[in-house]
Amino acid sequence: MASVPVLYHAEEGYFSQLARLALAEKGIDYKSHLISLATDEMHEAWFLRTVNPKGMVPAMEHHGKYYTDSSDIMVYVDTLPSDGPKLFPDDSSVMGDRVGHFSDLLGSINVRVVSYGSIFHRHLTVDSQVSPLMTKEKVRARIEGFGKNLAIVQEQNPDLKAGLSGRRGLYDEADTIFDEKRVIAVFEDVDRIFGEVEEELQKRKAEFAGDDEYWLCGNTVTVADIHLSCFLHRLTFVGQAQRFYLSKRPLMTDYYNRILQRNSFRVACGDANSRFLKTK
Ligand SMILES: N[C@@H](CCC(=O)N[C@@H](CS)C(=O)NCC(=O)O)C(=O)O
Structure with a gap:
Protein backbone atom coordinates (compact mmCIF):
# COMPACT_ATOMS: atom_id res chain seq x y z
CA MET A 1 0.00 0.00 0.00
CA ALA A 2 1.36 3.44 -0.89
CA SER A 3 2.12 5.55 2.11
CA VAL A 4 3.29 9.12 2.42
CA PRO A 5 6.18 10.12 4.69
CA VAL A 6 5.31 11.48 8.11
CA LEU A 7 7.33 14.54 9.09
CA TYR A 8 7.74 15.35 12.78
CA HIS A 9 8.70 18.99 12.85
CA ALA A 10 8.31 22.37 14.51
CA GLU A 11 7.04 25.40 12.59
CA GLU A 12 9.86 27.64 13.87
CA GLY A 13 12.65 25.04 13.99
CA TYR A 14 15.53 25.92 11.69
CA PHE A 15 16.32 22.31 10.76
CA SER A 16 12.60 21.60 10.32
CA GLN A 17 12.53 24.41 7.75
CA LEU A 18 15.33 22.69 5.81
CA ALA A 19 13.35 19.44 5.70
CA ARG A 20 10.07 21.13 4.73
CA LEU A 21 11.75 23.15 2.00
CA ALA A 22 13.35 20.00 0.54
CA LEU A 23 9.94 18.30 0.47
CA ALA A 24 8.32 21.39 -1.09
CA GLU A 25 10.99 21.76 -3.79
CA LYS A 26 10.53 18.12 -4.72
CA GLY A 27 6.73 18.46 -4.58
CA ILE A 28 6.40 15.50 -2.24
CA ASP A 29 3.24 15.04 -0.19
CA TYR A 30 3.70 14.25 3.44
CA LYS A 31 1.74 13.98 6.63
CA SER A 32 2.64 16.74 9.05
CA HIS A 33 3.03 15.97 12.75
CA LEU A 34 3.80 19.21 14.57
CA ILE A 35 5.96 18.95 17.68
CA SER A 36 5.94 21.75 20.22
CA LEU A 37 9.44 23.03 21.00
CA ALA A 38 7.91 25.41 23.56
CA THR A 39 6.67 22.52 25.72
CA ASP A 40 9.69 20.27 24.99
CA GLU A 41 7.48 17.68 23.30
CA MET A 42 10.56 16.31 21.50
CA HIS A 43 11.93 15.29 24.92
CA GLU A 44 8.84 13.26 25.89
CA ALA A 45 9.32 9.54 26.37
CA TRP A 46 6.98 8.54 23.50
CA PHE A 47 8.95 10.70 21.07
CA LEU A 48 12.33 9.41 22.25
CA ARG A 49 11.09 5.82 22.16
CA THR A 50 9.31 5.77 18.81
CA VAL A 51 10.63 8.66 16.70
CA ASN A 52 14.07 10.00 17.56
CA PRO A 53 16.12 8.69 20.51
CA LYS A 54 18.14 11.96 20.42
CA GLY A 55 15.02 14.05 21.16
CA MET A 56 15.26 16.40 18.21
CA VAL A 57 13.21 17.52 15.25
CA PRO A 58 12.94 17.15 12.35
CA ALA A 59 12.47 13.41 12.03
CA MET A 60 10.71 11.56 9.28
CA GLU A 61 9.13 8.12 9.03
CA HIS A 62 8.54 6.37 5.73
CA HIS A 63 7.73 2.70 5.16
CA GLY A 64 8.58 2.04 8.81
CA LYS A 65 12.08 3.54 8.63
CA TYR A 66 13.01 6.66 10.61
CA TYR A 67 15.31 9.44 9.40
CA THR A 68 16.40 11.55 12.33
CA ASP A 69 18.53 14.38 11.00
CA SER A 70 17.70 17.09 8.47
CA SER A 71 20.62 16.02 6.24
CA ASP A 72 19.47 12.38 6.16
CA ILE A 73 15.91 13.52 5.46
CA MET A 74 17.02 15.68 2.53
CA VAL A 75 19.16 12.90 1.08
CA TYR A 76 16.25 10.44 1.36
CA VAL A 77 13.70 12.90 -0.05
CA ASP A 78 15.93 13.33 -3.10
CA THR A 79 15.59 9.59 -3.85
CA LEU A 80 11.77 9.67 -3.94
CA PRO A 81 9.94 9.87 -7.28
CA SER A 82 9.43 13.53 -8.16
CA ASP A 83 9.36 16.04 -11.00
CA GLY A 84 11.38 18.43 -8.85
CA PRO A 85 15.05 19.37 -9.25
CA LYS A 86 17.88 17.08 -8.13
CA LEU A 87 18.85 18.44 -4.70
CA PHE A 88 22.12 16.50 -4.68
CA PRO A 89 23.42 16.46 -8.27
CA ASP A 90 25.90 13.72 -9.09
CA ASP A 91 29.19 14.21 -7.17
CA SER A 92 31.20 13.65 -10.32
CA SER A 93 29.59 16.64 -12.10
N1 LIG B 1 21.47 17.90 13.52
C1 LIG B 1 20.05 18.03 13.68
C2 LIG B 1 19.75 19.22 14.57
C3 LIG B 1 18.28 19.32 14.89
C4 LIG B 1 18.00 20.35 15.96
O1 LIG B 1 18.89 20.90 16.61
N2 LIG B 1 16.71 20.59 16.16
C5 LIG B 1 16.27 21.46 17.21
C6 LIG B 1 15.09 22.30 16.79
S1 LIG B 1 15.54 23.37 15.46
C7 LIG B 1 15.79 20.57 18.34
O2 LIG B 1 15.04 19.64 18.12
N3 LIG B 1 16.26 20.83 19.52
C8 LIG B 1 15.90 20.05 20.63
C9 LIG B 1 17.10 19.68 21.45
O3 LIG B 1 18.21 20.20 21.18
O4 LIG B 1 16.91 18.93 22.36
C10 LIG B 1 19.41 18.15 12.30
O5 LIG B 1 20.09 18.63 11.37
O6 LIG B 1 18.26 17.73 12.13
Missing part, protein backbone atom coordinates in the same frame (compact mmCIF):
# COMPACT_ATOMS: atom_id res chain seq x y z
CA VAL A 94 30.85 20.22 -11.77
CA MET A 95 27.53 21.24 -10.27
CA GLY A 96 27.56 18.32 -7.83
CA ASP A 97 31.03 19.32 -6.70
CA ARG A 98 29.90 22.90 -6.06
CA VAL A 99 26.81 21.74 -4.21
CA GLY A 100 28.93 19.55 -1.93
CA HIS A 101 31.28 22.42 -1.19
CA PHE A 102 28.61 25.05 -0.47
CA SER A 103 26.27 22.81 1.48
CA ASP A 104 29.19 21.75 3.72
CA LEU A 105 30.27 25.38 4.12
CA LEU A 106 26.78 26.70 4.92
CA GLY A 107 26.01 23.61 7.01
CA SER A 108 29.09 24.35 9.14
CA ILE A 109 27.60 27.63 10.42
CA ASN A 110 26.55 27.49 14.05
CA VAL A 111 22.99 28.67 13.45
CA ARG A 112 22.02 28.29 17.10
CA VAL A 113 24.73 30.71 18.20
CA VAL A 114 23.87 33.19 15.43
CA SER A 115 20.15 33.00 16.31
CA TYR A 116 20.20 32.96 20.10
CA GLY A 117 23.29 35.19 20.19
CA SER A 118 21.36 37.84 18.22
CA ILE A 119 18.31 37.57 20.43
CA PHE A 120 20.40 37.66 23.62
CA HIS A 121 22.67 40.57 22.55
CA ARG A 122 19.96 42.61 20.89
CA HIS A 123 22.18 45.70 20.60
CA LEU A 124 24.13 43.79 17.91
CA THR A 125 21.05 43.73 15.66
CA VAL A 126 19.24 46.12 13.30
CA ASP A 127 15.51 45.82 12.56
CA SER A 128 15.09 42.62 14.52
CA GLN A 129 11.67 41.06 13.96
CA VAL A 130 11.85 39.15 17.21
CA SER A 131 9.18 40.03 19.76
CA PRO A 132 10.52 42.20 22.60
CA LEU A 133 8.70 39.76 24.89
CA MET A 134 11.67 37.47 24.33
CA THR A 135 13.74 39.33 26.88
CA LYS A 136 17.33 38.58 27.78
CA GLU A 137 16.18 36.97 31.02
CA LYS A 138 13.68 34.74 29.24
CA VAL A 139 16.25 33.65 26.68
CA ARG A 140 18.75 32.89 29.43
CA ALA A 141 16.17 30.88 31.37
CA ARG A 142 15.16 28.98 28.24
CA ILE A 143 18.74 28.04 27.36
CA GLU A 144 19.71 27.10 30.91
CA GLY A 145 16.49 25.20 31.58
CA PHE A 146 16.48 23.37 28.28
CA GLY A 147 17.74 19.98 29.43
CA LYS A 148 15.76 19.81 32.69
CA ASN A 149 12.74 17.91 31.37
CA LEU A 150 15.06 15.62 29.53
CA ALA A 151 16.93 14.78 32.74
CA ILE A 152 13.62 13.89 34.46
CA VAL A 153 12.51 11.73 31.53
CA GLN A 154 15.87 9.91 31.63
CA GLU A 155 15.53 9.22 35.34
CA GLN A 156 12.04 7.82 34.83
CA ASN A 157 13.00 5.81 31.74
CA PRO A 158 16.53 4.46 32.15
CA ASP A 159 16.17 2.53 28.87
CA LEU A 160 16.18 5.84 26.99
CA LYS A 161 19.53 7.02 28.35
CA ALA A 162 21.68 5.23 25.76
CA GLY A 163 19.95 6.92 22.82
CA LEU A 164 20.61 10.34 24.31
CA SER A 165 24.34 9.91 24.79
CA GLY A 166 26.49 12.17 22.63
CA ARG A 167 23.67 14.54 21.70
CA ARG A 168 24.46 18.25 21.69
CA GLY A 169 21.60 20.33 23.00
CA LEU A 170 21.06 24.06 23.12
CA TYR A 171 22.53 24.22 26.65
CA ASP A 172 25.87 23.02 25.23
CA GLU A 173 26.12 26.37 23.43
CA ALA A 174 25.16 28.46 26.48
CA ASP A 175 28.68 29.71 27.28
CA THR A 176 29.20 30.83 23.70
CA ILE A 177 25.79 32.46 23.38
CA PHE A 178 26.12 34.46 26.60
CA ASP A 179 29.61 35.73 25.66
CA GLU A 180 29.36 38.64 23.23
CA LYS A 181 32.96 38.26 21.98
CA ARG A 182 32.40 34.62 21.08
CA VAL A 183 29.15 35.45 19.29
CA ILE A 184 30.98 38.12 17.28
CA ALA A 185 33.66 35.54 16.37
CA VAL A 186 30.89 33.31 14.95
CA PHE A 187 29.54 36.33 13.04
CA GLU A 188 33.02 36.76 11.53
CA ASP A 189 32.93 33.15 10.30
CA VAL A 190 29.57 33.83 8.66
CA ASP A 191 30.95 36.97 7.04
CA ARG A 192 33.86 35.04 5.52
CA ILE A 193 31.54 32.35 4.21
CA PHE A 194 29.17 34.96 2.79
CA GLY A 195 32.08 36.66 0.99
CA GLU A 196 32.64 33.39 -0.87
CA VAL A 197 28.90 32.94 -1.51
CA GLU A 198 28.56 36.44 -2.99
CA GLU A 199 31.49 35.73 -5.35
CA GLU A 200 29.86 32.49 -6.41
CA LEU A 201 26.57 34.26 -7.12
CA GLN A 202 28.54 36.69 -9.27
CA LYS A 203 29.85 33.74 -11.31
CA ARG A 204 26.35 32.27 -11.68
CA LYS A 205 24.96 35.63 -12.74
CA ALA A 206 27.59 35.89 -15.48
CA GLU A 207 27.02 32.25 -16.51
CA PHE A 208 23.23 32.64 -16.83
CA ALA A 209 23.27 36.23 -18.10
CA GLY A 210 19.79 37.68 -18.46
CA ASP A 211 18.14 34.67 -16.84
CA ASP A 212 16.37 35.25 -13.51
CA GLU A 213 16.53 31.58 -12.68
CA TYR A 214 20.04 31.26 -11.40
CA TRP A 215 20.75 29.88 -7.97
CA LEU A 216 23.90 29.29 -5.98
CA CYS A 217 25.30 26.34 -7.92
CA GLY A 218 23.42 26.38 -11.22
CA ASN A 219 20.05 27.11 -12.78
CA THR A 220 18.09 24.74 -10.54
CA VAL A 221 17.62 24.76 -6.79
CA THR A 222 19.82 22.35 -4.83
CA VAL A 223 20.47 21.52 -1.19
CA ALA A 224 22.98 24.41 -1.09
CA ASP A 225 20.09 26.78 -1.86
CA ILE A 226 17.98 25.17 0.84
CA HIS A 227 20.70 25.99 3.39
CA LEU A 228 21.23 29.48 2.03
CA SER A 229 17.55 30.43 1.82
CA CYS A 230 16.68 29.20 5.31
CA PHE A 231 19.72 30.92 6.76
CA LEU A 232 18.97 34.25 5.05
CA HIS A 233 15.42 33.98 6.38
CA ARG A 234 16.72 33.36 9.89
CA LEU A 235 19.19 36.27 9.65
CA THR A 236 16.39 38.61 8.59
CA PHE A 237 14.21 37.46 11.47
CA VAL A 238 16.90 37.97 14.12
CA GLY A 239 17.97 41.41 12.85
CA GLN A 240 21.16 40.48 11.02
CA ALA A 241 20.13 41.29 7.42
CA GLN A 242 21.84 44.68 7.50
CA ARG A 243 25.13 43.32 8.83
CA PHE A 244 25.41 40.36 6.49
CA TYR A 245 23.84 41.23 3.18
CA LEU A 246 21.72 44.40 2.82
CA SER A 247 24.69 46.70 3.47
CA LYS A 248 27.21 45.05 1.17
CA ARG A 249 26.03 42.05 -0.81
CA PRO A 250 23.68 43.07 -3.61
CA LEU A 251 23.49 39.64 -5.24
CA MET A 252 22.61 37.96 -1.99
CA THR A 253 19.97 40.61 -1.37
CA ASP A 254 18.50 39.98 -4.81
CA TYR A 255 18.74 36.21 -4.22
CA TYR A 256 16.75 36.43 -0.99
CA ASN A 257 14.08 38.57 -2.68
CA ARG A 258 13.75 35.95 -5.40
CA ILE A 259 13.57 33.16 -2.82
CA LEU A 260 10.75 34.96 -1.00
CA GLN A 261 8.68 34.87 -4.19
CA ARG A 262 8.93 31.12 -4.64
CA ASN A 263 5.81 29.22 -3.77
CA SER A 264 7.83 26.35 -2.30
CA PHE A 265 9.55 28.73 0.11
CA ARG A 266 6.31 30.43 1.14
CA VAL A 267 4.64 27.10 1.83
CA ALA A 268 7.58 25.63 3.72
CA CYS A 269 8.94 28.65 5.60
CA GLY A 270 6.43 31.50 5.23
CA ASP A 271 4.93 31.07 8.70
CA ALA A 272 8.06 29.85 10.44
CA ASN A 273 8.59 32.94 12.56
CA SER A 274 4.96 34.06 13.02
CA ARG A 275 4.71 33.10 16.67
CA PHE A 276 7.68 35.26 17.64
CA LEU A 277 7.22 38.34 15.48
CA LYS A 278 6.97 41.69 17.18
CA THR A 279 3.51 43.16 16.71
CA LYS A 280 3.51 46.23 14.52
